Amino acid sequence: MTSTAPRTERRSGGPDGTGRSLAALFAPKGIAVVGASRTAGKLGSALARSLRGFAERGGHLALVNGRDDGMFPSVHAAAEAGPVDLAMVCVQAAACAGVVAEAAEAGARAAVVCSGGFAEAGGPGTGHQEELAAVVAGTGIRLLGPNTSGFLAPHVGVTASFVPGVARVRPGRVAVVAASGGVNHALSFLLTEAGHGISLAVGLGNAVDVSAPDVLDHLAADPETGAVALHVESVADGPRLVAAVRRLSARRPVVALAVGRHDIGAFAASHTGALATSWRTTRAALAQAGAVLVDDERELVDAVGALSVTRARPARDPGVGVVTAQAGPGLLLLDDLRGRGARVPELTPATRHTLATLLPPLTYQRNPVDTGRPGPELGRVFHAVASDPEVDVVAGYALHEPDAVDLVAAAREGRVDGVPVVLGLGGTGADAVQGRRDLLAAGIAVAADPRGVAAGTGALLADARVRARRTGPVVPRQVPTGVTGAHDEDLAKGLLERLGIRTAPRRACGSRAEARAALAGLGGPVAVKILDAAVLHKTEIGGVHLGVADAVALEEALDRLDAVGAVRYLVERMAPSGVDLVLGARRDPVFGPIVLLGLGGTTAEALADVAIRLAPLAADEAAEMPGELAGRALLDRWRGGPALDAGELGRIASALGDLLVANPGLAEMEINPLRLTATGLVALDAVVVPTEASDAQPDQ
Amino acid sequence: MTSTAPRTERRSGGPDGTGRSLAALFAPKGIAVVGASRTAGKLGSALARSLRGFAERGGHLALVNGRDDGMFPSVHAAAEAGPVDLAMVCVQAAACAGVVAEAAEAGARAAVVCSGGFAEAGGPGTGHQEELAAVVAGTGIRLLGPNTSGFLAPHVGVTASFVPGVARVRPGRVAVVAASGGVNHALSFLLTEAGHGISLAVGLGNAVDVSAPDVLDHLAADPETGAVALHVESVADGPRLVAAVRRLSARRPVVALAVGRHDIGAFAASHTGALATSWRTTRAALAQAGAVLVDDERELVDAVGALSVTRARPARDPGVGVVTAQAGPGLLLLDDLRGRGARVPELTPATRHTLATLLPPLTYQRNPVDTGRPGPELGRVFHAVASDPEVDVVAGYALHEPDAVDLVAAAREGRVDGVPVVLGLGGTGADAVQGRRDLLAAGIAVAADPRGVAAGTGALLADARVRARRTGPVVPRQVPTGVTGAHDEDLAKGLLERLGIRTAPRRACGSRAEARAALAGLGGPVAVKILDAAVLHKTEIGGVHLGVADAVALEEALDRLDAVGAVRYLVERMAPSGVDLVLGARRDPVFGPIVLLGLGGTTAEALADVAIRLAPLAADEAAEMPGELAGRALLDRWRGGPALDAGELGRIASALGDLLVANPGLAEMEINPLRLTATGLVALDAVVVPTEASDAQPDQ
Structure with a gap:
């Protein structure tokens, strides 16, 4: 798919994240609503209503409509009555550029264009979007949108959105950065229902100016934000997004949901522009930059909610202690955790000894720990499990039975520093909701069902792994440079040998x-x-x-x-028999050099079972790629065959990536097969595609 | 894994479902709570409180505790004061059998044993469970449990559970049949929160007497039940469960969640007895019997909730029309639907012409239909999409914007007979909740997020496919009988030829x-x-x-x-080259004869990519097996290779199943490989394992 992205994104942030401030946008002293209306159902009417809270807090809220005598006739007029940092623009697409220009002239340093009808609509909309971009370039005003329902900054009373109900979103510690205004609201509402508050929630829309990296950099310096939910549709500038996620995730957890696992091409193109890269590459890039990945919006809420409350200590292979007051939900939870690759280790004899003094002998106590109907001992059970040296996170589930046990008190009593607890509380009605809120307030991550517990726990584990992995910048090794032009197999293998890759x-x-x-x-x-x-x-x-x-x-x-x-x-x-892999490096149109690893053979190919990383990458990180393959069992003494040395694979993959990074003349290099033998990895065939030739080559 | 199930299940139902009535259990006129207590936190106290509503409705509720002067000293005494159909037993495990026997003697026809400490605990518990089974056998009393938190029958005011909050569960159309009391409650509460009411919710516990098939047969005759949620841990009697699901699903939809996708062996064994069959086989059996399968408890709630409100007409390959008021959530919904294999067809020119008259030109209208901000035209948009001949289900999403559009009115206006609507309503607070309830009341399935819409839609589609597939009983074909003993490859291939399977x-x-x-x-x-x-x-x-x-x-x-x-x-x-499959038939210890299909090669094997069916099965049904393989792309002209004739595969798979059914002397038969060539399927090797030899054979 070729890129025909309608976005005309300005590169407003430097590579170090030094973009122009978004303070006027997200914490304005005064707001002008241009296109305000008294007609219920109109954008301008809903927006004015949503911002009432801002006015009540003493902010200057100016309604602008030249055809309504009770409103300001222009932004200029509004600016004379008080400060106008931010213009919320709800007029027809064709008029927006003029309004934004006028707002900038009147002193506004930020604008939100809520209207649609720009590049996403095609036709004259593309021109309207270009006009907006020109105003941004000419005035330096920060522009959110067009084609967005706005943003929510409840801490400063700015619920700058035309969607009703936004005033109910409470201030809190979760930030939302969504490609789409609709998703921004959907997530904010789901987070609110789950008991979380919002520090900032932004829908980017067409992102003429303010893009995800800008907002991520803004959040890196925002003390109110505990964790960030990032929703990604298409990516305009891969390296810039990766750099921003890397900076932000070094300071606070980022949970990312990328849309487009399946074929949504035509509709996505109409909404966001065609996807120039693959969903898999986008996911790999986000994970490599330090984001925790999730598969859907519910898991996003569970994950970012948990991470906004608590975090586990860094650990390469963290373990989960499971405590359940009911065995059936405990089985659902355990099954789900295992499916996420969570380690649920057998508890140490010392822990089990302690548990045996607390619990009746009929319950299972090795991990999961089944309490039977819980009672006052539950706090000591939590404490014993959290104290186990194998346990980095405690995951629990209990039905709401306040007569039998006070869960908040038990969780408090069971607290062990550095070992977070995720608790599912099953129940209906206001007191169950209140129970979950009390747990949240006590620093316990909560969910209403086993799946939510598993998702929150999975996020804490992924975050612990990311933090254990995080290292300094990758320093590319010494590799051959100036490589270009045609390579026959002999030359290509010579190149591999210079990278330290074995051939026959x-x-x-x-x-x-x-x-x-x-x-x-x-x-x-x-x-x-x-x-x-x-x-x-x-x-x-x-x-x-x-x-x-x-x-x-x-x-x-x-x-x-x-x-x-x-x-x-x-x-x-002839090489000895073994298991064939395919290892390649190529240039992604959005993210640049990437390394890909798959198993050989048509079945693996048909399943598109592939692990991806951006290059350059450290050998340690590349060593994790085989573990992501669905068919990884083949690499671990399958039927008495050889076992992969992941370190060796990591060094080869990393070297191949370094080669591509160091050689603009190389479009692609592939080792197919790279055979796993009893004595290690051997490259049996290699293809080099020089840059100038890459467009002319038939598909691989 | 060998079976060491602690259950001592009586076969109380005949193969035609003619079990003894459960009316006394689920609709008693009088209830005795044995082991009632005044101490908060005790089972007997909580249970008595949960049943207050029963007494208030005029039911005879008798609290029995020999050590409390304010209560009845015995069930006999309670039965003298009024009818006692049902005894709720909350005493120590060792005393339960005696209490149940006394209750039966006093005229009770049903009992629930809430206490734990039976077979699930091992040791003396196993004996206590055998004593209970003996009382059931001797008296004919129907017994639920032991080791269950009870059941909920809100229509008759019987919330027979010690879990607080059960009285808040409203009467409604969803039934829950859960292996575990904890899961029964977890699901009932989640359904309540999602706006659904319950017709009957049962946790089976150790299932000494009343088991899942009994309750499923009871529900088949229950007019209050619209759809059934079935939670399965282990299966004691596979054919009986399959027969009951088949009978019930012919009358109302059944949604099934089987636990145990991943390794949960040790804990599961402690809770339910070891799993003698595989999770995959259990899933295959449930699906074949007509159940809609789900992967987790949230999807179970979405699916059974949707199916309790509405159903699509039978269709082999139903299509979904997607209508979204916000493009971003619409993309999430589309992506999710595609991941479920849903067909989202391009709408016909006639429909698109109608939509073009209703919607501004800037929106995407081919399917999904993006309405832009919705207005009064939304009802006509729904109607146009639902009227499209390609559309069997309409799936939609909108943020709650009552000023802009009345969703209930729009959904009503858009109604087309036989085309159900699943609508996601994003929003927070009481009015969003009320909006969802209003939609439900109008016969619209609802969810709070795109994933819920996709799950509900997926369930309606699966149900439509099940109904299109449902046929009369499978009549096995004429196959060789009396087959047994050792078979070399020549004899084995001769057997295949007699089944009409081609060899070289x-x-x-x-x-x-x-x-x-x-x-x-x-x-x-x-x-x-x-x-x-x-x-x-x-x-x-x-x-x-x-x-x-x-x-x-x-x-x-x-x-x-x-x-x-x-x-x-x-x-x-030598056969021509092609794509290798593996087709086998064997005997599952729980479900009996099964047929398995996979791709050849180690990768497919490592991925355990296999489709399973119970035998006997119709060729039509077997023809659906290849479509379930993850690597199915290999069977459809992969790289210019041959295309599978699913009908031919279906006939072969069905014949192999028939052979096993007709020949008790055969333990297993495997064709490996069964090669897909340009001229069809050819068996290249075949192995027959006679019954007497199967235990002595090394693992395949």
Whole structure:
């Protein structure tokens, strides 16, 4: 899919995040609503109503409508009556640029354009969007939108949105940065229902000026924000987004939801512009930058809610202690945690000894710990589990039974520093809701069901892993530079060898005589292949003959290669059998150099089972790629086969990435197969695609 | 895993569902609470409080406690004061059997044992459970539990549970049948929060007497129940459960959640007894019996909630029309629907013409239909989409904006008979909750977020497919009978041929001379294999030589086969290349004969990518198996390869299942590989495992 993104994004932030301040936008002293209306149902009417709270707090709220005598006739007039930092613009698309220009002239330093009808609509809308961009460029005003329902900053009373109910969103510690205004509101409402407050919630819309990286950088310096929910549709500038997530996630947790796992192309293009990169690459980039990934908006709420309340200590392989007052929900929770790859270790004998003094013998106590009907001992149970050296997070579930146990008191009594608790409280009605709020207020992450507990716990674990992984900037190794142009297999393998990647002994042969000598020298059996940089798919044209063991077979193989036009041959010792991988590096149009790892074979290919990382990346980080493959069991002594040394794989993958980063002349390099043998990894074939040729190559 | 289930389940229902009535249990005229208490926090105290509503409605509620002068000293005494159909038993495990026996003697026809400490606890608990089973057998009393928190029947005021808050569960149309009392409550509370009422909610606990099939049969005749949520942990009697789900799902939708996708073995065994079958087989059995499957308790609530309100007409491949008032949430919804395999077809030109008259030109209208900010036209938009011949279900999302649009009125105006609507309403606070309740009351399925809409829609689609598929009982075809004993590959393939399954031309050879004649007769290249029923893994011992094209190669192959002990040979014409499948039939310890289909190769095996069905099954139903494989793309002209005829596969799979059903002497039969070639499916190898030998065989 080629990129036809309608966005005309300005690069307003430097690579170090030094964008112009968003203070006037998100904490204005005065607001002008341009296109204000008294007609219920109109944007301008709903917006004015949403901002009533701002006026009640003493903010200057000026309603502007030239056709309404009771309102200000212009932003200028409004600015004469009081400060106007921010203009909320609800007029037709064609008029917006003029209004924003007028607002800037009147002293406003920020504007929100709520109207639609810009690039997302195509036609004349594209021109209207360009006009807006020109006003931003000419005036320096910060512009949110167009095509957004606004933003919520409840701490300063600015619920700058035309959606009713926004005034009910309470101030709190969760920030929302959503590509879409609708999703911004959907998430803010779900977070509110889950008992969380909002520090700032922004819907970016068409992002002519203010984009996700700007808001993320703003939040990195926002003391009210405890955790950030990031919703991503398409990405205009991959490296800038990655850098902003990296900066922010170093200071507070970021949970990211990327849309587009499945084919949503046509509708997405109409809404956000075509997706120039893949969903998988976007996810990989966000994770690598330090974000915790989730799969849907419910899990986003569970995850960011938990992380806004509490965090686990950094740990490479954190363990979960599960405490459940009812075995059935406990099984649902355990099953779900296992599905997330959470480690639920057997508790130590010391812990189990303590638990045996607290709980009746009939319950399961190895982990999960089934309390039976809980009582006053529950706090000591929590404490024993949280104190276990294998436990980094405690996940629990209980029905709301206030007569039997005071859960808040138990959770408080069970508190162990550095070991967060996520608690599911099942129940209906106001007192169950209040129970969850009390737990939240006590620093316990909460959910209403086992799945929510698992999602919150999963987020704490992912965050603990991210923090354990976080290191300084990756320093690329010394790799060959100036690489470009056509590479036949022999040259490509030479390049791999210079990266420290093992190949099988081989001879490039310019004649049949040389090929015969090669067979004699290498010893059979060998592979005999056409050696020609112009042939990328050797096997398909009959250019590869395997297991050539003697002179007769060699002559036959050479005859056949000659028949498909071979001028030179590669004779290579056959590698031992093993499990084939595919390792490649290429340039993503949005994120730049990336490294991809998959299993060999058509099944893995049909399943698109691939792990992706941005390059450059540390070998340690690359070593985690095989663990992400669905078919990873094949790499761990499957049926008595070899076991992968993830460290070795990591070094190779990292080196391949470094090569691409250091060589603008390389568009792509692929090792297919990279064979896992009993003695390690061997590159059996390699293809280099030079940059100038990449557009002309047929699809791989 | 071997079965050590602690349950001592009585087969109280006949195969036609004619179990003894559960009316006394679920609609009693009088209830005795044995072990009632005045101490807050005690089971007996909480239970008495939960049942207050029953007494207030005029039911006879008798509190029994021999040590409390203010209560009845015995069930007999309670029964003298009024009718006692049901005894709720909250005494220590050791005393329960005696209490139940006394209750039966006093005229009670049903009992619930809430106490734990039975088989789930092991030790003396196992004996206590056997005593309970003996009382049931001796008296005919219907017993729920032990080890359950009870049941809820709000229509008759019986919230027979010690969990607080149950009295808040309103009467309604959703029934819950949960393996665990805790899950029963968790689900009932989640359904209540989602705006649904309950017709009956049962937690089975240890299921000494009343088991899931009993309750499912009871619900099939319950006019209050609109849809049933079934939670399954372990299955004691697979065929009986399948038969009950089949009977019930023919009358009303059943949504099933099976726990145990991941390894939860040790804890599950402590709670329910070890799982003798696999999670996959349980899921396959439930789906085949007509249940809609879900993955977690949230989706269970979304799915059963939607199906209790509305159903789509039967359709083999139903289509969804998506209407969204905000593009961003619409993208989340579309992405999620696609992930569920939902078809979101382009709307017809006629529909699009109508929409173009209703909506501004800037919005996407092909499906999804993006309304832009919705207004009074929304009802006509719903109507246009629901009227499209490609649309079987309408799925929508809108933020709660009552000033802009009245969603209930729009949904009513848009109603088209037989085309249900699932609507997500985003918003917070009481009026959003009320909005959802109003929609429900108007027959619209609702959710609070896009994921909930997708889950509800997915359930309606699955239900539509189930109803389109439902046919009469499967009549097994004529298949060979009396098959048993050892089968070498030639005999096994002969058996396949009698089932109409194609094999490659072959000759069984008792000597090298016969092998030479076979090569000449068949023409090369051929496969030459050891022919010996005792050798199951021919390739591993060097017993298979492929591509033998001439006399020299044949002699070499025969030499090698002789070296591994071959006495007889199979010479077979090489099949053309293609995509390899594995098709097998075997006996599941819980569900009986099953058929399994997977892709060949280690990757598919490592991923455990397999589709399962119970046998016997119709060819039509078996034809759906390939579509469930993750790697199904390989079967549809992958890289120019052959396309699977699902009908042909279905006939083969169905025949293999019939063979197992008709032959108790067969433990297992496997075709590996079953090759998909350009001219259809060919069985390249076959293994038969006779029943008497199956325990002695090494693992396949």
